Amino acid sequence: MKHSVYDENGRRVAVRMCVACRERREKSALFRVVKEKGKSALLDEAGNLPGRGAYVCKNRSCIERAAKIRALERGIKGEIPKEIYEVLLKVEE
Numbered sequence: 438m439k440h441s442v443y444d445e446n447g448r449r450v451a452v453r454m455c456v457a458c459r460e461r462r463e464k465s466a467l468f469r470v471v472k473e474k475g476k477s478a479l480l481d482e483a484g485n486l487p488g489r490g491a492y493v494c495k496n497r498s499c500i501e502r503a504a505k506i507r508a509l510e511r512g513i514k515g516e517i518p519k520e521i522y523e524v525l526l527k528v529e530e
C-alpha cells in the first residue's frame with residue numbers, strides 16, 4: 438500500500454483512507470463526514486470542519502459498502518443521518 442501520493446510536480450498530496458475499500462486517495466477523491474462532540478454528523482464539503490472525520494470514496498460502491506458495514510459510523514463514533522447517505526449516493530459512478 439502506498440502511503441504517500443505525489444502530484445505531477447513531485448509535491449506530496451494529502452491522502453486519506455476510505456473506510457470501505459481502505460485505499461488511500463487524495464482528499465479531493467473522498468467525501469468527509471465529520472462529527473463534533475455533542476453535535477450531529479455533517480457532510481464536510483470544504484474538508485475543514487472540526488471534529489472526528491471519516492472518509493469514503495466518491496463512488497457508489499464504496500458508499501453502499503460503507504453504509505452496509507457502518508464503517509463511517511464507526512469512524513466518527515456516532516450516528517449518520519440518512520439524509521447524509523442520500524446526498525452521498527447522488528454521486529456519479
Ligand SMILES: [Zn+2]
Nearest residue numbers: 455458494499
Ligand atoms: Zn473506497
